[in-house]
Amino acid sequence: YMGVIYLLTSRNPSLGPAGAKASWKERFSALRGGLWEALAVFMLSIGGLFAGWFTPTEAGAVGAGGVLLVSFIEKRINWEKLKKSLVDTTRTTAMIMLMLAGAVIFGRFMAISRVPFELANWVAGLPLPPFAIMGMVLFIYLILGCFIDALALVLLTIPIFYPVVVGTLGYDPIWFGVIVVLVVAMGVITPPVGMNVYIIKGVAPDIPLETIFKGIWPFLGALILCIILLMIFPGIATFLPNLLK
Numbered sequence: 001y002m003g004v005i006y007l008l009t010s011r012n013p014s015l016g017p018a019g020a021k022a023s024w025k026e027r028f029s030a031l032r033g034g035l036w037e038a039l040a041v042f043m044l045s046i047g048g049l050f051a052g053w054f055t056p057t058e059a060g061a062v063g064a065g066g067v068l069l070v071s072f073i074e075k076r077i078n079w080e081k082l083k084k085s086l087v088d089t090t091r092t093t094a095m096i097m098l099m100l101a102g103a104v105i106f107g108r109f110m111a112i113s114r115v116p117f118e119l120a121n122w123v124a125g126l127p128l129p130p131f132a133i134m135g136m137v138l139f140i141y142l143i144l145g146c147f148i149d150a151l152a153l154v155l156l157t158i159p160i161f162y163p164v165v166v167g168t169l170g171y172d173p174i175w176f177g178v179i180v181v182l183v184v185a186m187g188v189i190t191p192p193v194g195m196n197v198y199i200i201k202g203v204a205p206d207i208p209l210e211t212i213f214k215g216i217w218p219f220l221g222a223l224i225l226c227i228i229l230l231m232i233f234p235g236i237a238t239f240l241p242n243l244l245k
Contacts (some may be wrong), residue, residue, distance in 0.1 A: 004218045037074070041066040099155055106156060130169045131231065137161055138183050138227070145187015146194065153184055171234075178237040179230055186223045189216045 009016035022030075045063035048054055054062060071077040077085075126133060144153055158180075166173050188196040197212050204212075230237055 001219060001222060004222045008218060037070045041070065096151070099152055102155070106159065130171070133169060134165065134171065134231070137165060138179065141180060141183040142187050142190065145184045146190050149195065150184045150188055153187075154180060172238055174241050175230065175234045175237040179227060182223055182227050182230070186220060186227075189220060 005016065041063055044066055045059045048062060049056060049059040068077075068082075141153070141157065144157070148156075162173070162176070165171050165176050188194060191197075191213060194213070194216070197209070197216065200212050201207070201209055
């Protein structure tokens, strides 16, 4: 995305006009407002994760607690704002948990009906190379991503495609997860629906929908390029996770 923005603004500077120049004194002054607090929270959560003090889930909780503590110390939050945050978090969590509950039931149904296993056996018998079958799977994700919420799509389809891609085709599960995230990201900005495009329209109602759809094409191309690179060089997706071993 950074490369796309750089190329677009290089060709048409009016898309990203330069801001006012700031002196070095102003730059250092701007760093004082929250830099050290952010670094402290980052070192606590990520440093504790690498040190083995807690799991990734616990690291997220520690980071959230650290941010909350800093907000109270610097008086950037009051009880009214905290109450609103808790209500919003509860609503979001309830939505996610309902999706997870549905996914668990759906996964149980898949296990009993043996649909993934039959699909895996059928795929194994196809006279096609693994990358061609993987391309078919990604195309299905792209089409479904145009109409279904990203989280719901992942939760509903992983029980079906995971045994095929990882078990039958032998692809790395981390690589498959990264690929799925990128393809779903393509789906939510791709016509004819493109759910995220309508979200942007709600945030910026004065911008015509046609203009927003035109603006997504360079970023869609960047996502396609990323997927092609990951297909050719799968080690890109597994390099950092392998460092944790």
